[in-house]
Structure formats: structure tokens, C-alpha cells
Amino acid sequence: MAKVAWLGTGLLGAGFVEAMCGRGDEVVVWNRTIEKARALEAKGARVAASPAEAVKGVERVHLCLSDDAAVDAVLAAMGPIDPAIPLLDHTTVSPKGARERSARLRAEGRTFLGCPVFMGPSNARRAQGSMLVAGPKAAVERYAPALSQMTGRLFVYGEDLGIPAALKLFGNSFILGITGLLSDAMSVAGEGGASPEQALEILESLDPNGSMKARLARLYQPERPASFELSMARKDVRLMIEAAGDRPLAALPSLAARMDTMIAAGQGHRDSSAIVERARETKAT
Numbered sequence: 001m002a003k004v005a006w007l008g009t010g011l012l013g014a015g016f017v018e019a020m021c022g023r024g025d026e027v028v029v030w031n032r033t034i035e036k037a038r039a040l041e042a043k044g045a046r047v048a049a050s051p052a053e054a055v056k057g058v059e060r061v062h063l064c065l066s067d068d069a070a071v072d073a074v075l076a077a078m079g080p081i082d083p084a085i086p087l088l089d090h091t092t093v094s095p096k097g098a099r100e101r102s103a104r105l106r107a108e109g110r111t112f113l114g115c116p117v118f119m120g121p122s123n124a125r126r127a128q129g130s131m132l133v134a135g136p137k138a139a140v141e142r143y144a145p146a147l148s149q150m151t152g153r154l155f156v157y158g159e160d161l162g163i164p165a166a167l168k169l170f171g172n173s174f175i176l177g178i179t180g181l182l183s184d185a186m187s188v189a190g191e192g193g194a195s196p197e198q199a200l201e202i203l204e205s206l207d208p209n210g211s212m213k214a215r216l217a218r219l220y221q222p223e224r225p226a227s228f229e230l231s232m233a234r235k236d237v238r239l240m241i242e243a244a245g246d247r248p249l250a251a252l253p254s255l256a257a258r259m260d261t262m263i264a265a266g267q268g269h270r271d272s273s274a275i276v277e278r279a280r281e282t283k284a285t
Helices: 011-022 034-038 068-078 095-107 121-126 137-148 162-191 196-206 208-218 230-243 252-264 272-276
Strands: 003-007 026-030 060-063 087-089 112-114 130-133 153-156
Touching: 003 011, 011 026, 011 121, 060 068, 068 095, 087 095, 095 112, 095 162, 112 130, 112 137, 130 137, 130 162, 137 153, 162 196, 162 230, 196 208, 230 252, 230 272, 252 272
Parallel strands: 003 026, 003 060, 060 087, 087 112, 130 153
Antiparallel strands: none
């Protein structure tokens, strides 16, 4: 049984706390809105009045907050704590913020791991989903067993905390981007008179997951013939926008603008997958 502080008991944090209490851990919780923390008392958690109170005498500290500013504010509110107590951050933050925070805390002699997750509250309760981890190698190895209890799969990315932060945003980009594209696609189908059931039947037959993987693989082929020329794809996007009529569109207008820029630069003959070619480049850190 571990004694743990959990700072940030929103929907996701509350799910993790419930699971920890269910496994027999002693969990002290704090949240800016105290009522959310008190709701976990029935699960066995103890509520602290401040971050500084929450971290007294614990073995490790978990953070699950809203953004970079919230993490920095809560870290400051903790005050001085034993450097041996690890700080495990599950917050979705910027790569820049993660790296700066890691460097600052390491200079202070504190152990800090970036641990963002692809999990919802119900996943957290059942220890399902994925967790991305980076930090000092010895600390990652030491706390990996405890982190593995919290998730279905643990991905480890070395010591650069910016990598899991970037990959978390990468994954959320897909989730939100797919939502936007699905909204546009349903507007096109609906305005044209197709039912949602008919549209979803076609979507299923297209196998979006397999198609996405195939297009990604094409980006790494040094010489690839065009299977869907950019100029022809742009024509289809025009038809989509026209077909949607007055319905709001979330993604297609931006896609059209990017295609227009590339076509104006003489790239209309290239495969449509070229629109993501520059995006696949890795920036040196």
C-alpha cells in the first residue's frame, strides 16, 4: 500500500483516485474547487486544504491539472518538499512548458516525470488505455511498476519530457481533427440527402484506420507515383464545400486553402498526401 498525494480531481483525476483507493492505496487529494475533492471521501480519500498540506509525508505526488500555468502554480503552492518525493505529471501540457519545467526542477534536485495519458475517467477507474512517460532513467524504472498499475499500456520515451507532451497533443489532434472532419462529411452527406445510416455504412466500408496507415506509409517512400493528384483532390474539396450548402464546416475550408497554396507553387501534379509532407519533419530540440 502506497501513500500518495493527488492534486487535481477533475473527471480524469477522480477516476484515478477511485482506482487507487480501490487498490488499497492511502490517497490524499486536493482540488482548487474543494467540493470535487470532497466527493472522493466516500471512496476512501482524505481531503487536504492546500497542495502544501496534501504532499506532507507522502511517497509520491501525482498532478492532473488543466494546463502549464496550473501545473506551475500548484508546484509553487506545494512549497519545499523532500527532493526524494517524485512529482508525476499527467496534465496535458505544451512540449516547451514540459521541457522548461523539467530543467528547472532537475536543477533544484527534484524528480519529475511527464506522464500524460490517453484515457477517460472510466478508463482510469479500470486501468485501461495508454500512458506516455519520460524522465530520468532511474526514476522511470523505479516508478514504472506503480504507473503500470494505472494503465493498460505504458510507453517510455527516454528523458525528454517534451516528447510525451508532443505525442499527447498529436493524439488529441487526431481525435479532435477526426471529429471536425466527421462533422463536415456528415454535412456534405446530409445536405445531399443521404441519411446518417447510409453515410456511416460507407464510412465503415472505407476503413479509415487502414487508409490512414497506408497514407502515412506513403510519406516515407522516397519516390512514389501519385495515386490521387493534388489538383484533382482540390476539385473534390470544392465539390464538398459546395455540396454542404449553408451548413457550417470545421475543417474543409482550411484544407482547401492549404491545397491552393501548394497548387499555386506548382505542386498540383503531386499526390494529395504531399499536404502533410512538411508536417512529418522532426524539429531538433
